[in-house]
Amino acid sequence: MKAAVGDQIVIESMHLDEPRRIGTIVALRHEDGSPPYVVRWEGQEHETLVFPGPDARIVARHPA
Structure with missing residues (x-):
């Protein structure tokens, strides 16, 4: 998984009664865009x- 600042991350819920989480990546810890x-x-x-x-x-x- 690779990302850049400004990309969104979407985490799907594992349970029916919980919504998905959506956030914006504001900083990277690695220059190659790998997590965290x-x-x-x-x-x-x-x-x-x-x-x-x-x-x-x-x-x-x-x-792209």
Whole structure:
């Protein structure tokens, strides 16, 4: 998984009663775009360090 600052990360819920989480990648820890990522989640004002699992996908800000 590779990402760039400004890309979105989408994490699908593992449970029916939980919504998917969508956030914007605001910083990278590795120059090659590999995880972990610093993410600001929609509807929240804090940032978290994210190590994406198999339920996550990246949506490029500027598709190639």
